Amino acid sequence: MSLSTLTQLSNLISQSVATLERVAVETNTSLPDLDNPLLSDESDALRINAVAIEAARVIAAAGRQLAALTMRPKDYVFEVVFGAHLAASLRVCIESNATEMLRAAGPEPQGLHANKIAEENNMDGDKLARIMRHLATYHIYREVKPNTFANNRLSATLDTHKPVSELFSDPDNKYTGLTEAFPAAAAWTRFTPGRINLWAKSACNLWDTLKDPKAGFSNEIIDSPFHRTLGIDVPFHRWFEDPAQHKLRDLFGIAIKGFAEMNPPGTILDAFPWTSLQEDSVVVDIGGGIGAAALQLARAHPHLRIVVQDLPGVVADAQKLWETQYAGVLQSGRVIFQGHDFFQPQPSQEASVFLLRYIVHNWSDTYAQKILMHLPAAATPSTALVVVDHVLPYACPPTAVPSDVQALSASLDTAPPPLLPNYGSANALGHLLDSCMLVSLNAQERNIGHLQRLLGSCGWRLEEVVRIEGASGYYYPLRAVPV
Numbered sequence: 001m002s003l004s005t006l007t008q009l010s011n012l013i014s015q016s017v018a019t020l021e022r023v024a025v026e027t028n029t030s031l032p033d034l035d036n037p038l039l040s041d042e043s044d045a046l047r048i049n050a051v052a053i054e055a056a057r058v059i060a061a062a063g064r065q066l067a068a069l070t071m072r073p074k075d076y077v078f079e080v081v082f083g084a085h086l087a088a089s090l091r092v093c094i095e096s097n098a099t100e101m102l103r104a105a106g107p108e109p110q111g112l113h114a115n116k117i118a119e120e121n122n123m124d125g126d127k128l129a130r131i132m133r134h135l136a137t138y139h140i141y142r143e144v145k146p147n148t149f150a151n152n153r154l155s156a157t158l159d160t161h162k163p164v165s166e167l168f169s170d171p172d173n174k175y176t177g178l179t180e181a182f183p184a185a186a187a188w189t190r191f192t193p194g195r196i197n198l199w200a201k202s203a204c205n206l207w208d209t210l211k212d213p214k215a216g217f218s219n220e221i222i223d224s225p226f227h228r229t230l231g232i233d234v235p236f237h238r239w240f241e242d243p244a245q246h247k248l249r250d251l252f253g254i255a256i257k258g259f260a261e262m263n264p265p266g267t268i269l270d271a272f273p274w275t276s277l278q279e280d281s282v283v284v285d286i287g288g289g290i291g292a293a294a295l296q297l298a299r300a301h302p303h304l305r306i307v308v309q310d311l312p313g314v315v316a317d318a319q320k321l322w323e324t325q326y327a328g329v330l331q332s333g334r335v336i337f338q339g340h341d342f343f344q345p346q347p348s349q350e351a352s353v354f355l356l357r358y359i360v361h362n363w364s365d366t367y368a369q370k371i372l373m374h375l376p377a378a379a380t381p382s383t384a385l386v387v388v389d390h391v392l393p394y395a396c397p398p399t400a401v402p403s404d405v406q407a408l409s410a411s412l413d414t415a416p417p418p419l420l421p422n423y424g425s426a427n428a429l430g431h432l433l434d435s436c437m438l439v440s441l442n443a444q445e446r447n448i449g450h451l452q453r454l455l456g457s458c459g460w461r462l463e464e465v466v467r468i469e470g471a472s473g474y475y476y477p478l479r480a481v482p483v
């Protein structure tokens with residue numbers, strides 16, 4: 001007798017829970033504990049052990065699929081309808097420094113009354129308590145007794161670890177100098193710029209943009225819902241170069257670091273066999289921003305020379321930052337920053353590796369091609385191109401996708417049935433970013449067939465899809481060589 005989907009999902013959960021418990025014993029690491037905000041990456045088997053990572057992903061995917069299967073359909077759909085309200089509640093807690101105030105309230109689990117957080121922020125305590133309860137219902141914060149809340153495993157990710165007094169006396173620098181930058185990524189994604197809820201408003205304008213006879217079919221960045229909402233007719237990155245936007249640029253640089261931290265530490269180190277490069281080989285980080293990837297590379301591989309290229313304003317900001325973060329390396333000349341527009345011919349002719357991290361996904365095909373096409377002319381036969389973005393799977397069964405994509409997808413993770421092959425919403429980061437790219441830049445994450453065609457049309461042959469243990473949302477660096 002064939003098992004029901006319910007039983008199959010429940011069996012997958014039981015088997016994976018047993019695996020997780022076994023790994024925790026074998027590796028002397030802790031099982032996840034929702035109430036514990038103090039678990040570090042090092043003590044969390046879910047972050048460091050490949051078997052545990054996979055077991056956890058299956059549990060989460062099966063749990064969510066079970067909810068989709070068993071909840072009343074209208075209840076389930078209404079949660080999505082109200083998704084923006086959950087994000088709005090989170091914004092309130094981020095802006096009011098609730099997480100930091102709960103941390104400062106002392107050892108868990110006594111928590112802090114919402115009135116105390118509200119008082120500090122000049123707000124209504126009853127309203128704040130309702131907002132925090134909404135989040136606690138989704139396991140972000142914990143209501144330890146009526147109207148009194150504590151941090152937990154999820155809310156703790158929003159902690160800037162700064163003294164509360166500093167956050168209130170110097171709110172503009174809340175995200176400056178963070179060691180762990182995830183709070184900046186969370187803040188950036190919803191609230192910037194100028195503290196109006198611009199990204200959220202832009203997302204709401206998606207339908208209007210798609211239905212616009214011109215913008216809806218356009219490949220131009222200025223036709224995105226974000227540009228429409230902000231009312232600017234220059235591309236975002238150019239607008240960003242305006243000195244008036246320097247605070248926003250600073251936050252963006254930190255936010256990008258935060259996005260990178262969503263994947264295991266050092267993913268950039270696994271994206272290419274850097275040790276195989278000879279002493280003084282040149283890595284050109286194109287659109288390298290403030291040099292977040294370059295910093296990791298420079299620290300781990302002192303035999304490399306690194307050129308970080310970006311727009312002039314970003315490069316100037318980045319250099320100041322590096323003076324404090326990695327004193328001396330700029331003076332030594334081992335890392336140099338270079339103002340360069342990647343739509344112009346590539347000036348560096350001696351690169352062993354061209355690195356494009358979070359660049360190709362910022363542009364529609366028309367513009368991604370312009371960036372990529374400049375590189376073969378500057379490459380040697382042994383130059384490699386490393387493109388780091390998310391590689392999106394389809395949500396349909398692998399057998400239903402075109403055969404060329406099937407072959408290329410062989411190295412991408414596929415969930416066991418009856419799970420959605422892409423692990424569903426338990427692994428949705430790539431799709432969330434795809435939506436974000438569409439809304440903000442009229443750009444996209446791509447599937448592997450699309451990326452292969454794009455690279456091929458610009459003189460690059462896709463050689464390898466690199467699997468990074470523990471990365472989420474189909475984060476797969478690609479390696480290509482000149483044709």
Ligand SMILES: C[S@@+](CC[C@H](N)C(=O)[O-])C[C@H]1O[C@@H](n2cnc3c(N)ncnc32)[C@H](O)[C@@H]1O
Nearest residue numbers: 237256287288289292310311340341342357358
């Ligand atoms: C999403 S960020 C990625 C930064 C960096 N690669 C990283 O992974 O941390 C995109 C970068 O592209 C840069 N950029 C945008 N347009 C550019 C252009 N025309 N020439 C050079 N860089 C550009 C932006 O300034 C920004 O730093």
